[in-house]
Amino acid sequence: MEDILRPIYQERASDPNTLGVLTIGKIQYSIPTTDTFDTILLMIVKEAEQPIFVKHYSYESKKAALYIVTEKKLNNWILLGSNKRIFDWLYNGKIVFDRNEYVAKLKEEMKEFPFYGRKIKMGLEFAKLIRRYMDGKAFFENHHYLDAYNHVIHSLHHLARLSIIENGFHPEVTVWNQVKQMEPEIYKLYVELVNSDETMEKRLELLFLASEFLIHSRTKVGINHLLEVLGEREFWTFNDMLSHEELVEYSVDLSILLEYLIERGYIDVKNVETKGQGVFHRCYFVAKKLS
Template identity: 90%
Template sequence: MEGILRPIYQERASHPNTLGVLTIEKNQHSIPTTDTFDTVLLIIVNEAEQPLFVKHYTYEGKKAALHIITEKKLREWILLGSNRRIFDWLYNGKVVFDRNEFLAQLKEEMKEFPFYGRKIKMGLEFAKLIRRYMDGKAFFENQHYLDAYNHVIHSLHHLARLSVIENGFHPEVTVWNQVKQIEPEIYKLYVELVNSDETMEKRLELLFLASEFLIYSRTKAGITHLIEVLEEREFWAFNDMITHEELVEYSVDLGILLEYLIDRGFINVKNVETKGQGVFHRYYFVAKKLS
């Protein structure tokens, strides 16, 4: 492979804009992180017209994928967890070019997992967890058990990822293997939901009871980043939150997260009169500090 594809990445490596190049080989006995391609070439650049450029090749009856990604986009993936394959690529890929030890330093940074980045990732996972949990509960109460089951499975996955992050690790593709070692209680809950002989209704009922405590026990860790940002102002309009640079990634789930935190006493609401009689602007503020 390397001899055939080398000219492709060598041309890129010679460019001063290129920070690092890795090759990732398909492994028949591991999780398919290459999307069925035999080889993935990952090229990280300082800047580009588009943050991600992908090109596919065929060679000797095999397939290769070239991914050219900017450092900014790569760090976004790492922070938001929006492409979990990237962790496998960076950890297990073969480094064939590394300008000024960029990749070596990046791997070390990922290994250390700075607490600031951890807080943001926990916040985003917690928001998704609450969204799925609350939607699942609503479906359950309306006796839509299969829809409730789908949302609960996703909520447990977010709970698992949150647990992994809280323990200082990046959630990988095999997140349940990580959770089995780190938080066996969550793993057991997941297995019981999937494998139980109880009726779907009974399984969900028991899970909602058990997961209520697990979610609440992680609330403070999950909302630390959000609360720290909200403490910067006395009051917030909702639109000011979803357009804030540090909160924009919460936007889809922020509304339901706020309602959850209002119910739990972490956030309060301030009503301000409008020109319409009996209609008020709704503002939000931190009700109590986490420490």
């Protein structure tokens, strides 16, 4: 297989822009991290016109996919966890080209999982968790139980990912297998939600009670990064936050996260006068008891 596909990446590997190349083979009956392809070729480059370029090939009644990914895009995937397969590809892929041990060093760094990187990832997962939890609760209170169930399932998934990161690991494709070992309490909650014989309403009611405690117990670790950044200024407008390079990734989840933290006393609001009579700019700052 490797001999047949080598010409695809060999010419590009000689380009100084190429940092590394890995091959990932499909394992029979395994989790489909290769998207049904027999082989994935992952090529990491410094720069490119497109952050992701994909090409599909056929060989010996089989199929392969070439992914050319920029270093910036790869780091974005690792930080945000937006491409869960990338961890499997990097952990289990075979390195066929590695300029100055770039891939080897990247894999080592991923295993060590620097604490600051963990703080950012935990913050992003916590924001997604609060978004799903709050939306699910609103649907539940309006008796839209199936919609509530959908959001609660997602909120538990983010809670599971948060707990894995808190334990110093990257969430992989098989998240629940990881959580079963690390946080059996969350795993049990998920299983009970899915398998319980109770009515949907009763299942959700019990889960919201249990989730409230689990979320509360992880709030401080989940918002550590956000409060650290907000502590850099006396107060912030919402647009200031969205413009900050470390907060921009919170995006659509930031507004509801702020309201959640205001209700629980982690963030305070400052009203700043505008030219309009009785209209104020709403600004935010870390509560004094926490600063």
